[in-house]
Amino acid sequence: MKTVKIPLTIERGDDKTFWGRVEYKDNLITDQAESISELEKKIKNLLWDFEEVDPESVQFEHLFDISALFQRFDFLKISNVAQHAGMNPGLLRQYVSGAKNASLDQAKRIENTLHKLAGELQKAMIIA
Template identity: 70%
Template sequence: MKIVKIPLIIERGKDKLLWGRVVFEENLITDFGSTISELEQKIKNLLLEIENLNPNAVKFEHHFDISALFQRFNFLKISNVAQQAGMNPGLLRQYVSGIKNPSLEQAKKIEQTLHKLATELKEASIFV
């Protein structure tokens, strides 16, 4: 079975639900869920119903808005990420809550900071 990789855009709505959308064979498919796994399952069911695509053959590539990203990775402290990115923590909190939207430049700065932190964490080892 060939795996089909599909970009899944995930956004957090004002209702705190996760809204997702994919484009497959020129069809826009959307749904919502309270968790990413619920959202993925609903979208896979729609892909089966609309496109006759086997749910086991689908692998999603997640693309988050800022709010959904911090909901998914809720162990990240907003103030620490902001400090590492060289930005005001209050501003990042406004992005996360949806009060304000980051510019492309700010979004890239946050993304680069998260990737840098992930690299550092990946290289860490625990001595026993």
């Protein structure tokens, strides 16, 4: 079975649910759920219903808005991420809450900071 990679855009709703959307063969498919795994399942079922794409063959590439990212990875401390990104923590909190929208440059700055921190974590070793 051939794997089908599909970008899944994930946003946080006002009620803190996850909203997702995919574009497949010029069709926009959307749904919402309490968790990302539930959202993936619902979108896969819709892909089957509308496009007959086997759910077992679908692999999603997650694209998060800033608010959904910090909701999904709630262990991230906003003030620490802001400090590493060289930005005002209050401004990042406004992006996360949805009070303000980040520019493309600011979003890339946050993304690059998170990737850098993840790289550092991958290199860490724990001894017992």
